Amino acid sequence: MRIDVLTIFPDYLAPLELSLPGKARGKGLLDLHVHDLRRWTHDRHHTTDDTPYGGGAGMVMKPEPFGEAFDDLGVSTGSTDEQTTIVFTTPSGEPFTQALARELATRERLVFACGRYEGIDQRVIDHARTRAEVREVSLGDYVLNGGEVAALAITEAVVRLLPGFMGNPESLLEESHESGLLEYPSYTKPASWRGLDVPDVLLSGDHGRIAEWRHDQAVRRTAERRPDLLHGSALAGEWEIVPATPADVPELYTLTRACWVQEALANESLAIPPLHETLDDARAALDAWQTYVVRSAGRLVGSVRVRLDGDVWEIGRLMVAPDLQGKGLGRALLEYAERLAPPAASSYRLMTGSRSEPNLRRYKRAGYRVSGAYDGHGIEAVYLLKRRR
Numbered sequence: 001m002r003i004d005v006l007t008i009f010p011d012y013l014a015p016l017e018l019s020l021p022g023k024a025r026g027k028g029l030l031d032l033h034v035h036d037l038r039r040w041t042h043d044r045h046h047t048t049d050d051t052p053y054g055g056g057a058g059m060v061m062k063p064e065p066f067g068e069a070f071d072d073l074g075v076s077t078g079s080t081d082e083q084t085t086i087v088f089t090t091p092s093g094e095p096f097t098q099a100l101a102r103e104l105a106t107r108e109r110l111v112f113a114c115g116r117y118e119g120i121d122q123r124v125i126d127h128a129r130t131r132a133e134v135r136e137v138s139l140g141d142y143v144l145n146g147g148e149v150a151a152l153a154i155t156e157a158v159v160r161l162l163p164g165f166m167g168n169p170e171s172l173l174e175e176s177h178e179s180g181l182l183e184y185p186s187y188t189k190p191a192s193w194r195g196l197d198v199p200d201v202l203l204s205g206d207h208g209r210i211a212e213w214r215h216d217q218a219v220r221r222t223a224e225r226r227p228d229l230l231h232g233s234a235l236a237g238e239w240e241i242v243p244a245t246p247a248d249v250p251e252l253y254t255l256t257r258a259c260w261v262q263e264a265l266a267n268e269s270l271a272i273p274p275l276h277e278t279l280d281d282a283r284a285a286l287d288a289w290q291t292y293v294v295r296s297a298g299r300l301v302g303s304v305r306v307r308l309d310g311d312v313w314e315i316g317r318l319m320v321a322p323d324l325q326g327k328g329l330g331r332a333l334l335e336y337a338e339r340l341a342p343p344a345a346s347s348y349r350l351m352t353g354s355r356s357e358p359n360l361r362r363y364k365r366a367g368y369r370v371s372g373a374y375d376g377h378g379i380e381a382v383y384l385l386k387r388r389r
């Protein structure tokens with residue numbers, strides 16, 4: 001990958017010579033060029049900024065140096081270059097995420113345009129769009145004095161994803177924001193330090209239990225610190241997925257009836273067990289399954305339950321209030337349920353009516369495949385299975 005950085009403070013990017021990017025250059029994976037934007041100025045003072053049209057505080061970066069830099073650096077002359085992305089780091093950009101890092105890591109060339117002062121003349125961005133893909137990216141919701149720090153961070157996050165860079169690419173999958181879960185706590189020698197001991201499970205040598213403990217720690221940490229990572233934002237406003245309590249049972253029972261009337265209509269059959277369950281059945285189910293509910297503005301609007309059956313993670317009763325379906329909450333609940341699966345689970349299983357076309361389509365889109373017919377209670381239902389990644 002080739003990376004060019006345009007900045008009036010090239011020394012800000014000096015850290016790229018160190019650590020990861022330095023190693024990538026050594027491996028021939030990265031061709032990094034940091035350019036002083038003043039190279040493309042022609043006045044005695046090498047001016048790169050001027051006063052804003054329309055008045056206002058501060059200065060704006062002039063368009064000409066950027067335009068000439070793009071020309072000189074051959075940033076895709078002629079038709080828009082498919083393999084180059086010009087990145088403007090700006091507080092008004094799209095949030096930088098691991099997903100965006102993965103996307104940028106597929107590019108052959110990145111060109112970072114780093115602003116200072118009040119920002120860059122808008123025509124530079126408009127002009128850049130005529131030459132290559134443009135991404136305006138923000139490092140986060142806080143104000144820096146320029147775009148260099150963001151270019152530095154984005155470069156590090158992208159370069160370490162380049163194929164052949166990480167000694168053990170598998171380790172990438174385990175990382176925060178890659179697995180969708182925050183990292184579990186790590187420990188090294190000594191086993192006891194200032195009265196603080198390493199958790200026994202980590203000294204047990206039982207890799208199954210260790211993986212189970214680590215996964216559980218990762219889920220807990222994510223639920224405590226970043227619940228948004230666990231369930232995204234399918235519904236407007238504040239909502240969250242939480243473990244169900246007995247107090248939720250009446251609403252759960254009502255939601256079940258509402259959702260399974262839909263199933264009954266879809267399958268033209270009343271032979272649907274949930275429709276024949278009592279409130280006590282609903283209470284008892286809380287002991288048989290790990291059940292989670294979603295509340296939005298205090299209203300119970302969705303639910304899912306999970307349990308381990310051998311090495312299969314069984315996902316059941318995935319419900320979304322009929323009036324709120326189609327907003328992605330079902331997908332968020334399914335992803336949440338999958339993420340809860342313990343290491344012992346090698347696949348996910350769920351069930352739906354054999355004639356529930358919308359559900360069947362939804363689950364197939366999520367990677368599930370029909371694995372067999374469910375023969376019980378006189379209903380036509382099918383099992384769907386998905387191997388775990």
Ligand code: JD8
Pocket residue numbers: 089090091093114115116117118119120137138139140141142143144145146147148150
């Ligand atoms: C580029 C000029 C400073 C910003 C007036 C302070 C990114 N996450 C981020 N926060 N801040 C930036 C960023 C700040 C920049 C420039 C990026 C160019 N400034 C300006 C607007 C208010 N000053 C950033 N990525």
